[in-house]
Amino acid sequence: MRRHLVLRVTTKLLMPFILLFALYVQFHGDFGPGGGFQAGVIFGAGFILYALVYGVENARQVAPDPVIRVIIAAGLLLYVGVGFAGLFLGGKFLDYNVLASDPVSGQHLGILLVEFGVGTTVAATMITIFFTFAGRGQDGS
Amino acid sequence: MIAAHLPALQIVVPLLAAPLCLLLRRGALAWGLALVVSWATLAMSAMLLSQVLQDGVISYALGDWAAPWGIEYRVDSVNAFVLLIVAAVGAVILPYARRSVAHEIPAEQHSAFYTAFLLCLTGLLGVAITGDAFNLFVFLEISSLSSYVLIALGRDRRALTAAFQYLVMGTIGATFIVIGIGLLYMVTGTLNMADLALRLPPLGPNRTVLVAFAFLTVGASLKLALFPLHIWLPNAYTYAPSAVTGFLAATATKVAVYILLRFFFTVFGFSFYIGALTLQNLLIPLAVLAVLVCSTVAIFQDNIKRMLAYSSLAQIGYMILGIGMATPTGLTAGIVHLFNHAMMKGGLFLALGCVALRVGSVRLESMQGLGRTMPWTMFAFVLGGLSLIGVPLTAGFISKWYLVQAALEQDSWMLAILVLVGSLLSIIYVWRVVEVAYLRPAPPGAAAVREAPLSMLIPTWVLIGASIYFGIDTSLTVGVARQAAIMLMGGTP
Numbered sequence: 001m002r003r004h005l006v007l008r009v010t011t012k013l014l015m016p017f018i019l020l021f022a023l024y025v026q027f028h029g030d031f032g033p034g035g036g037f038q039a040g041v042i043f044g045a046g047f048i049l050y051a052l053v054y055g056v057e058n059a060r061q062v063a064p065d066p067v068i069r070v071i072i073a074a075g076l077l078l079y080v081g082v083g084f085a086g087l088f089l090g091g092k093f094l095d096y097n098v099l100a101s102d103p104v105s106g107q108h109l110g111i112l113l114v115e116f117g118v119g120t121t122v123a124a125t126m127i128t129i130f131f132t133f134a135g136r137g138q139d140g141s
Numbered sequence: 142m143i144a145a146h147l148p149a150l151q152i153v154v155p156l157l158a159a160p161l162c163l164l165l166r167r168g169a170l171a172w173g174l175a176l177v178v179s180w181a182t183l184a185m186s187a188m189l190l191s192q193v194l195q196d197g198v199i200s201y202a203l204g205d206w207a208a209p210w211g212i213e214y215r216v217d218s219v220n221a222f223v224l225l226i227v228a229a230v231g232a233v234i235l236p237y238a239r240r241s242v243a244h245e246i247p248a249e250q251h252s253a254f255y256t257a258f259l260l261c262l263t264g265l266l267g268v269a270i271t272g273d274a275f276n277l278f279v280f281l282e283i284s285s286l287s288s289y290v291l292i293a294l295g296r297d298r299r300a301l302t303a304a305f306q307y308l309v310m311g312t313i314g315a316t317f318i319v320i321g322i323g324l325l326y327m328v329t330g331t332l333n334m335a336d337l338a339l340r341l342p343p344l345g346p347n348r349t350v351l352v353a354f355a356f357l358t359v360g361a362s363l364k365l366a367l368f369p370l371h372i373w374l375p376n377a378y379t380y381a382p383s384a385v386t387g388f389l390a391a392t393a394t395k396v397a398v399y400i401l402l403r404f405f406f407t408v409f410g411f412s413f414y415i416g417a418l419t420l421q422n423l424l425i426p427l428a429v430l431a432v433l434v435c436s437t438v439a440i441f442q443d444n445i446k447r448m449l450a451y452s453s454l455a456q457i458g459y460m461i462l463g464i465g466m467a468t469p470t471g472l473t474a475g476i477v478h479l480f481n482h483a484m485m486k487g488g489l490f491l492a493l494g495c496v497a498l499r500v501g502s503v504r505l506e507s508m509q510g511l512g513r514t515m516p517w518t519m520f521a522f523v524l525g526g527l528s529l530i531g532v533p534l535t536a537g538f539i540s541k542w543y544l545v546q547a548a549l550e551q552d553s554w555m556l557a558i559l560v561l562v563g564s565l566l567s568i569i570y571v572w573r574v575v576e577v578a579y580l581r582p583a584p585p586g587a588a589a590v591r592e593a594p595l596s597m598l599i600p601t602w603v604l605i606g607a608s609i610y611f612g613i614d615t616s617l618t619v620g621v622a623r624q625a626a627i628m629l630m631g632g633t634p
Contacts, residue, residue: 073160080157083149086204093149094204 018046036115040122075121148201148214159259168251186228215272219625237600260287303376310373317360324353365397368431378450383494391487406629424465431458436566472626474543481536488604489525495593510583526571535612
């Protein structure tokens with residue numbers, strides 16, 4: 001890809017907008033179309049585009065495997081953690097009503113955190129799947 | 142407080158432990174966490190079962206969303222029993238897994254292995270506990286995806302193709318199930334199983350409902366490997382790591398049988414299942430073929446793991462036979478056999494895992510003389526084999542006794558004879574192993590073989606011991622199974 005100047009420049013230009021759009025889909029998911037899964041896929045797709053154009057090794061420096069592994073686990077832990085928080089605050093498992101002083105803001109906070117958990121896990125998983133396949137044959141495996 | 146939240150904790154505790162295992166990079170730490178969690182899971186399932194037997198159905202609304210709209214966990218005597226089976230097998234296999242996994246899987250993959258194992262456990266428990274049809278599909282996928290990973294971790298490179306074959310077949314099965322659920326949602330507008338059961342009968346004869354029923358039946362049959370949809374199972378069981386084979390053989394197909402039971406009897410209802418469709422005319426012949434064909438194929442296998450896999454297919458035939466007869470005794474036999482088969486086949490696969498650890502191969506010719514060099518392992522295998530055959534004072538006998546009784550109640554002598562023929566066939570394949578292990582000397586020049594370590598022998602013997610114990614004291618197994626059968630048939634226990 002070294003000689004494809006147009007691709008390299010366009011990718012560099014698009015990157016911040018892709019990631020920003022992912023965050024928009026993530027945090028505006030309560031009010032509009034979107035949510036954690038879609039946002040995670042878009043975020044992951046940004047990394048995949050970067051890896052396609054600039055090479056997997058460069059992308060790996062931004063997102064090293066051990067870090068990605070922690071992020072995968074952290075997203076799920078956030079989700080389950082919110083569930084347990086509801087349980088310890090006296091509600092049922094995943095009951096958002098008890099998370100804040102009134103049910104409406106409790107619901108708002110709960111879904112925001114849970115969707116953020118989904119988003120991080122999905123993005124990290126997308127990146128891992130791509131790196132695993134794209135990295136085959138490079139390290140002798 | 143814990144008692145009130147038991148249904149949620151049953152699922153969420155292993156789910157929480159799975160990512161923690163991934164974060165603990167050291168395999169031994171991940172194993173320790175998984176072990177503690179699996180024992181806690183077993184304790185919770187035992188508490189749930191005793192609660193259900195005492196107070197009746199438990200309902201838990203996740204997120205406090207009321208039942209027909211939100212996801213409801215609903216525990217009655219049927220799924221409390223299935224939960225106990227899955228949790229018990231998980232709790233027995235994890236102590237065994239440490240040595241076996243250390244031997245068969247590279248060290249850097251250990252924490253990933255225990256993560257996948259816990260996710261699989263979560264999925265199987267979730268399928269059993271949920272009262273929501275779509276939630277059932279989600280949990281089914283959690284358990285299936287993690288079991289593909291677990292199978293692919295096998296040492297043999299053929300494990301990869303076996304896992305891929307299972308992935309393709311399993312995905313088709315899951316897709317069929319979700320299509321069936323979608324069609325039910327289309328006509329009723331609800332996903333809650335208890336609500337579905339209320340809304341389906343007034344619809345009367347309805348083509349969409351019939352198509353949904355067909356999709357669900359085929360999808361669940363693929364998952365439980367009913368003949369002739371069983372092609373994926375022998376390879377998957379043969380090439381998976383020993384601990385995984387033991388776990389999946391004892392739990393995954395049982396949970397799939399539970400899905401079938403739940404949809405046939407709770408969602409569609411007994412009268413729909415039996416009246417409108419006469420499905421027995423299809424299920425009973427397939428079950429009979431499963432018993433005869435797969436038992437015969439098992440006789441000709443030289444890889445003992447594959448032999449037991451075919452034997453599992455035949456045993457699934459017995460369960461479907463009991464369900465297909467659709468009488469209280471038949472259903473009792475099917476549900477009891479769920480439990481008994483989990484114990485004996487789990488024990489047998491664990492005994493084979495001991496052989497794989499010490500000998501390095503589970504082919505028939507490499508088992509020569511093992512009766513003397515590994516006496517405890519092989520004696521466990523023999524007892525498990527006797528239970529498989531259905532010798533009196535073993536659990537297998539109890540299952541077959543009720544099956545024969547159910548057949549005789551309906552005056553179908555052919556089915557009773559079939560059960561006996563199946564037992565005769567299993568004598569042949571069990572005897573082949575016994576003959577090689579006990580009557581042939583170890584080949585000269587073979588490396589000295591030691592008995593398996595205690596950490597693996599004890600779990601093996603727990604399962605084998607259970608398959609003997611529940612052949613003598615049947616008050617728990619048959620008692621719960623009969624109550625579950627009566628409840629499924631629409632009566633009050």
